Amino acid sequence: IKRCWTVTAPVFFSLAYFALQVIYARRKYKISPPETTGHPEFERIFRAQVNCSEYFPIFISLLWVAGIFFHQGVATVCGLLYLYTRFKYFQGYAVAAQGRLGPLYASARLLWLLLGLAVAGLLAHFLLP
DSSP states (O other), X not given: OHHHHHHHHHHHHHHHHHHHHHXXXXXXXXXXXXXXXXXXXXXXXXXXXXXXXXXXXXXXXHHHHXXXXXXXXXXXHHHHHHHHHHHHHHHHXXXXXXXXXXXXXXXXXXXXXXXXXXXXXXXXXXXXX
C-alpha cells in the first residue's frame, strides 16, 4: 500500500498547482470569481483545471483498487505516468486547445489500463479459490 501513497500524495500537490494557476490567471486577466469566462488564455487554464479535477476521483479509485487487488508496483507506475500525462495536458491546454489532445488520449489509455487491472484483480480475488 505504501507505493500507492507515493502517487496519491503528489495528486494533492498537482491539484493545488492547477488551482494556483487559475488564481494567477484570474489576477492577470482581472477576472473575479464567480466569473468563468473572459480572456481565452484564462478560459483554457480554468477548463484544464476543472477537467483534471473531475477525473482525479476516478483515477484515485482505480489506482487504489488496482494496487490492492492486482499489483502495487504496476498500479504505481501507471499512476505516475497518469500524473505526468495530466500535467502535460494542463500545460498543453494552457497554450492552445489542440495542445491538450495528445496527453488527453494518453491519460485516457492509462485510466482504461487501471480499470482493466482493477477488474482483473477483483475477479481473481473474488472468483478464484
